[in-house]
Amino acid sequence: xxxxxxxxxxxxxxxxxxxxxxxxxxxxxxxxxxxxxxxxxxxxxxxxxxxxxxxxxxxxxxxxxxxxxxxxxxxxxxxxxxxxxxxxxxxxxxxxxxxxxxxxxxxxxxxxxxxxxxxxxxxxxxxxxxxxxxxxxxxxxxxxxxxxxxxxxxxxxxxxxxxxxxxxxxxxxxxxxxxxxxxxxxxxxxxxxxxxxxxxxxxxxxxxxxxxxxxxxxxxxxxxxxxxxxxxxxxxxxxxxxx
Numbered sequence: 001x002x003x004x005x006x007x008x009x010x011x012x013x014x015x016x017x018x019x020x021x022x023x024x025x026x027x028x029x030x031x032x033x034x035x036x037x038x039x040x041x042x043x044x045x046x047x048x049x050x051x052x053x054x055x056x057x058x059x060x061x062x063x064x065x066x067x068x069x070x071x072x073x074x075x076x077x078x079x080x081x082x083x084x085x086x087x088x089x090x091x092x093x094x095x096x097x098x099x100x101x102x103x104x105x106x107x108x109x110x111x112x113x114x115x116x117x118x119x120x121x122x123x124x125x126x127x128x129x130x131x132x133x134x135x136x137x138x139x140x141x142x143x144x145x146x147x148x149x150x151x152x153x154x155x156x157x158x159x160x161x162x163x164x165x166x167x168x169x170x171x172x173x174x175x176x177x178x179x180x181x182x183x184x185x186x187x188x189x190x191x192x193x194x195x196x197x198x199x200x201x202x203x204x205x206x207x208x209x210x211x212x213x214x215x216x217x218x219x220x221x222x223x224x225x226x227x228x229x230x231x232x233x234x235x236x237x238x239x240x241x242x243x
Contacts, residue, residue, distance in 0.1 A: 017136035024130045024141075042068050043155025044162060044219065051222040055230035057192040058172060064163045064193070066223070069230065162216055169207065171199040171220075195224050 042050055047066075050056060054068040131142040138146075166172050173196040180189050200220060203211075211217040 015131065015142070017132040021132050021136070042066055042159065043151075044158035045151065045155040047159075047219055047222050051226040054226065055228075056223045056226045057175060057177070057194055058163055058166070059190065059192055060163075063160075064167055064172075066159050066163055067192075069192075162219055165211075165216060166195065166220065169199075169203070171196050171203070173199075194227065195220060197224055200224065 042056070046068075047056070050068045056066055056068055058064050059067045129141045130139050131145075133139055172193045175192045175194045178189055178191045180187055182188075208217060211220070
């Protein structure tokens with residue numbers, strides 16, 4: 001399992017034509033299966049798109065953030081030695097690119113390829129989309145990466161702020177969804193939190209007015225509405241087990 005707040009914020013790489021002129025975006029076939037157990041936050045600007053397809057919960061303790069659950073993994077067979085986890089969340093982030101150091105190099109670039117749905121290393125390849133032109137100027141693709149990164153950073157900060165506002169208002173409650181993982185030989189339990197709809201409906205008028213002005217009221221409503229997708233996931237999983 002891998003938990004990642006966002007490598008784009010933690011390990012930025014300075015790009016320059018001299019050092020990265022041979023790096024580019026490589027177009028590859030869709031390989032969704034390569035992206036498993038990746039836990040990342042969603043940004044506030046993604047809420048409408050996410051909430052229309054997936055349930056939104058919150059994860060973390062002191063540093064809490066919203067996540068989208070995009071799939072359910074059925075439990076292993078009874079004779080299996082694998083740890084039992086009724087629902088294994090599979091999360092994804094929807095922004096198109098991420099920059100990060102390559103693990104085996106002093107400096108490098110990783111791009112989140114929107115077509116391949118995975119993070120891939122950029123190498124010297126004739127079919128790659130260049131980050132810099134022959135004059136050393138940034139290409140359109142690199143400018144798009146920068147725009148997407150800035151958009152994600154802003155949305156990520158807004159989403160974390162929303163999460164803390166909901167937490168401080170005491171309307172987040174632990175859901176029944178939890179899963180166990182083993183990290184460095186130690187078993188840990190991760191829990192997801194959801195909005196207590198009854199507490200949400202009882203918010204004082206001045207808080208409702210303030211949240212409405214900031215857009216938080218609409219975001220909270222989308223989160224509550226998105227939980228309908230969670231129940232659909234559960235029904236689909238139960239139906240699959242019966243078949």
